[in-house]
Amino acid sequence: xxTVKKVAVINDLSGIGRxxxxxxxxxxxxxxxxxxxxxxxxxxxxxxxxxxTFLDIxxxxxxxxxxxDKLNVKFDCIYSGFLGSEEQIxxxxxxxxxxxxxxxxxxxxxxxxxYIYDTFTExxxxxxxxxxxxxxxxxxxxxxxxxxxxxxxKKYNTSDEELIxxxxxxxxxxxxxVIITGIVRNNKMYNFAYDIRQDEYFLVGxxxxxxxxxxxxxxxxxxxxxxLLNDHNLQFSIEKAAEFLYKAIKHTDNLNTDPKEGIxxxxxxxxxxxxxxE
Numbered sequence: 001x002x003t004v005k006k007v008a009v010i011n012d013l014s015g016i017g018r019x020x021x022x023x024x025x026x027x028x029x030x031x032x033x034x035x036x037x038x039x040x041x042x043x044x045x046x047x048x049x050x051x052x053t054f055l056d057i058x059x060x061x062x063x064x065x066x067x068x069d070k071l072n073v074k075f076d077c078i079y080s081g082f083l084g085s086e087e088q089i090x091x092x093x094x095x096x097x098x099x100x101x102x103x104x105x106x107x108x109x110x111x112x113x114x115y116i117y118d119t120f121t122e123x124x125x126x127x128x129x130x131x132x133x134x135x136x137x138x139x140x141x142x143x144x145x146x147x148x149x150x151x152x153x154k155k156y157n158t159s160d161e162e163l164i165x166x167x168x169x170x171x172x173x174x175x176x177x178v179i180i181t182g183i184v185r186n187n188k189m190y191n192f193a194y195d196i197r198q199d200e201y202f203l204v205g206x207x208x209x210x211x212x213x214x215x216x217x218x219x220x221x222x223x224x225x226x227x228l229l230n231d232h233n234l235q236f237s238i239e240k241a242a243e244f245l246y247k248a249i250k251h252t253d254n255l256n257t258d259p260k261e262g263i264x265x266x267x268x269x270x271x272x273x274x275x276x277x278e
Contacts (some may be wrong), residue, residue, distance in 0.1 A: 093131050
C-alpha cells in the first residue's frame with residue numbers, strides 16, 4: 001500500500017526562475033509528499049524576465065485530466081497556483097469538485113505590490129471567486145486580498161482590524177481558512193491566518209528583506225501543504241514555512257543574485273526533512 005500522500009499541483013512550468021512547479025516539486029518531495037505536476041503552461045523563464053517563451057497548454061489540460069480520471073487517481077490535496085484564463089480556472093473548478101475528499105488549496109494569483117496583473121480580467125476575477133468557494137484554504141497575498149474584497153491597498157502597516165475584515169469577507173465565499181501573506185509592519189513581514197470555523201486568527205512575523213524574489217508564494221504554499229499533510233497543525237506549518245522562507249531569502253540576498261532567479265532554497269531543503277520529523 002502506498003502511504004505517501006499525493007498532491008496534484010496545477011501550475012506553470014518555468015525553466016528558469018525557481019517558481020511554480022520547479023519550486024513545488026523539490027519542496028514537497030523533501031517533505032515526503034508526492035508532487036503530481038499538472039502543468040498549465042511551459043515557459044523558458046518566468047515572466048519577470050525580459051525574454052521568455054510561452055506555450056499555453058490549456059487544450060492538453062483536458063486530455064491530461066481525462067487520463068487521470070480513467071486511472072481513478074485519488075489525491076490527498078489539490079493545489080492550484082497561477083491560472084492564465086477563465087478556461088483554466090474552469091478546469092480546476094471541475095477537478096476540485098470531483099475530488100471533494102481532498103484538501104483543496106487555492107493560491108489566487110491575481111496581482112502583487114498593489115497592482116493586478118495585466119493578463120487578469122474582471123471575468124477571471126469573478127471565476128476565481130467561484131473557485132475560492134470550494135476551497136478549504138486560500139493563500140492570497142495582501143494585494144490579492146484587497147482585490148478580492150474591494151479594499152484599499154496599503155503597502156505598509158495594514159492593521160489587524162483591516163486584515164480580519166478582508167479575511168471574513170473572503171471567508172464568506174466558502175473557504176475554511178484564509179491566509180493573507182506579505183504584510184509589512186515595522187521592518188517585519190507577517191503572514192496572517194484566520195480560521196473561519198473557530199473565529200480565531202494569528203500572525204507569524206519574520207524580519208523584512210526589502211527585495212522581491214520570484215516564487216516566494218509558491219515556496220510558502222508548498223511547505224504549508226507538505227506539513228499539513230504530515231499531520232502538523234496550521235500554526236506550526238505557517239511558522240515553519242515563514243522561517244524557511246526567511247532563511248532562504250536572507251541567504252539569497254547575501255549572495256546578491258538576480259532576484260528574478262528566485263530564492264536559493266536548494267541548500268536549505270535538508271532542513272525541511274528535519275522540520276517534518278519534529
